[in-house]
Amino acid sequence: MNLYQNITGDDVEADRMHWDSLFNQAGYVYGRAPAAFLKEHIALLPVGKALDIAMGEGRNGVFLAKKGFQVTGVDYSEIALTKARRLAHENRVTLRTVNADLTEYTIKPEAYDVIVDIDFVLRSLIPEIKKGLKHGGMVVFESQTEDQLANTGGNVIRKDWLLKKGELRELFKDWDILVYREVNDGKDARASIIARKP
C-alpha cells in the first residue's frame, strides 16, 4: 500500500486529515529511532535551541532532546504531536510542540542553534530557515531527490516535493557546507546537508 495515496498537496485541510489518519495507529509510522543522517552527524551540531520542522511523531526531536537540545517541533497533525509528546515522556525528556500549518508559518529570526527538516520539502520555508538560525547555527536538511522517480517507476506524491540534483547544495551555497551527499540505493534516493550560517 502507498502510505501517501490520499495526500495530494493541493488542499491543506484534506492533507492534514490524511496525515492524522495515517498517524492514528498505535505504532510509530516512521519508527522511534532518529533519521540515520541526523544520528550520524549529531556531534557536529551546536547544542542549544533546536527547531524540528514537520516533526511528525517526534523521532528526531526526542533524539535531539536526549542530546541536551531544547526542542520545539512544528507540525499540523495533532495526532503526530501527541505521539511525539508521548515518545518524549517515555524517554524522560520534554518537547515544546506547536500545531501550525507550515505553509503559513513564520520562524522567529535568529532564535535557533539548529533547525532540522527531514522529509518535508516546502521551498518557501528556506528563507525562513535561513533567518531563523543564529549566526553559527546549523541546518540539517534531508529529503528525497528526483532519482526517486526511477526507483518507483514515477509513482511519487508530487514531483515538486522531490529535490533536484544539487538543489540542496545550491540553496545553501553561501553557507559553510559541512556535509553534503546524494545517495540512491535503488529504493530510496535522498540528498542530505548540514550547513552553518555565516
Ligand SMILES: C[S@@+](CC[C@H](N)C(=O)[O-])C[C@H]1O[C@@H](n2cnc3c(N)ncnc32)[C@H](O)[C@@H]1O
Ligand atoms: C514525511 S513526514 C516526516 C516527519 C518527520 N520529519 C520525520 O522525519 O519523522 C511529513 C510530516 O509533515 C507534516 N506536514 C505536512 N504538511 C504540513 C504543513 N503544511 N504544515 C505542517 N506540517 C505538515 C505531516 O503532518 C507529517 O508529520
